[in-house]
Amino acid sequence: MHRREFHKLLGLGAAAGLSLPSLLRAQTHNSDAYHLPRFGNVHLMHMTDVHAQLLPVHYREPSVNIGVHEARNRPPHLVGEALLNHFDISPGSQAAHALSHLDYEAAAEQFGRAGGFAHIATLIKRLRADRPGALLLDGGDLWQGSATALWTQGQDMVEASKLLGVDVMTGHWEFTLGADRVMEIVDQDLDGHIDFVAHNVKDMDFGDPVFASHTLREINGVPVAIIGQAFPYTPIANPAHFTTGWTFGIQERELQEKVDEVRAAGAQVVVLLSHNGADTDIKLASRVTGIDAILGGHTHDAIPRALQIKNAGGMTLVTNAGSNGKFLGVLDFDVRDGRLRDWSYRLLPVFAELLPADPAMSDLIARIRAPFAEQLAEPLAMTDDLLYRRGNFNGSVDQLICEALMDELDAPIALSPGFRWGTTLLPGTAITMEDLMAQVAITYPAVTLTEMSGAFLKRVLEDVADNLFHPDPYYQQGGDMVRAGGLQYVISPLAQAGSRISELTLNGKPIDENKTYKVAGWASVQQLEGEPIWDVVARWLKAQGRVRGVRPNQPEVMGLQNNQGIV
């Protein structure tokens, strides 16, 4: 059957209120995808940026993920058909749905939800059965992103990840629980279960390490070092007051020293468990020697193959395992006589319908959710539109948040952060409080109403644009562009810092740099008082009743020729 015809059939089925015939699903699913014969003798499983999604989700991959300069048209900056072509993936396949935004709604109906800890648990048990000694590594952003994670201060995810069998992790959003809470979890809950490693978090005064830098484990007789690299710009991208007295940074030189140290201590395989973001990891891999693989996260890029990055010492693999529990990376090394001979990497999409739920994990998740059942299920509105966030510019979810802010705070302009987390809702579903929290569950949720000059507004946009499009990835922060409500602008990603934004207008009138504008926002890095964003948006959604015809406010993008990171 042609994809187009199939698409049409789906449309008719949906219009008639029918669910998809299960036969059709069975034909298109392939459960053998999860049978991965053992390779080599050192086995690492990697997940990252789960953002506390215990249950299966939809998560639309971006249609705009622009790469500039060296990153242009190179993974992960390929979207849609360019991505499928590059990795030789058939359109309409499971993999195409997992990795791209193409035919999103139809494919989401066809293949169902992804991830979910009960399903990941089953997959991990299967893989462990064939891979004795395998370690499960988590790249951070594990304890934040859901209502229950926020309401239990990360405890739900700590319990679930212990039951899942996470062996080693590093962090980013974890730190927004505050330094004291992080240390409490690390000292009391993780001790003896999960090694929290981060070589690049130090005491500000003397440079003393806050966490263990690495762990040295023996896998089938082979000593393997796993060094942790926490998100280097945590106190800049998130409020610094959560980590007072700690300093972060990429710390390339210190990393090289650490790699040399663990090699001298006998490590035959060295892996960096990184929350740098893909482009930073690619640059790092080209400059630091002696690392066999960087298992990366932060930028939520699902890269189906390991990238081989050359450096003065040889070659380092760089992988990135997507987000929200949608993927599990499996890296096998063949190490004999102290030497790494060969490797194999697979990025497995986790389709919940193909992996039965693990009963013990299902029970734990039910126990976690039970006390909050009523709040989680509270209906706020129906949506006729696809609601998603990920992409360099406004997603439809951000548009709703901006409109809620402008209406509720009576401001002509709203700014909303360019987070890369936040799940996707299909048309025709109810938006519950739990769905809203998956977009906004942070520990600094206050909404703000600020007076900004036109000049300052431009500076804000320029500042964030530089964090996204700086030619050197070490100067990027890994968030997407700030979401703008009311404001229209033109962006030239290749222009110099300070000159990327032009033609700022509000309702068709140019923004006057000397005039003052009321701007609604949330998630300020300053310590400010205000109503939590979820109350504001929930109130607005209830008043709307139904969401339809949402048009994400997109800037006009200038100066990109044949860029495969934008459709």
Place this chain on the structure above:
Amino acid sequence: MMTTAYSKGISRRGWLRWTVILSAAAALPGRVWGAVARPEAAFGATALDEALAALGDVPQVHEGIQFMTPDIAENGAVVPIRIEVDSGALPNVSKVSVLVEMNPNPLAASFDIPPGTEVYIETRVKVAQTCTLYAVVEADGQLYMQSRETKVTLGGCGG
């Protein structure tokens, strides 16, 4: 093998507080050190070129200087920097200066280096806005340098 947990218990900061009190009690009458020549013209300069001119010549890039600054400052008011000079590659250092291109007064610090000293300097400087920082080293009457860009951002929106 398990990892090591690091105690945050009794800190060096606490110990330092005591030593500061003790050394304050034993402090020598001051002003002696102030007598070392302060390059007033260089500190007063309001543009990078002017400050460099006041320090002497146009500096040449030298690989014997290691200059570390953050790529992105965590706090522009206190940006940690580190300067190391390899005395084998660049001997007879007599002075080390730090310049911050876009600050109202670019010269942030100047250190006189006694003969025979291995240069290792760590300090913190203010960086008003994104710009290039310079470590300028005087050796045998010549100026040498390394430079790095440090970004100062409004923050937020990450992740």
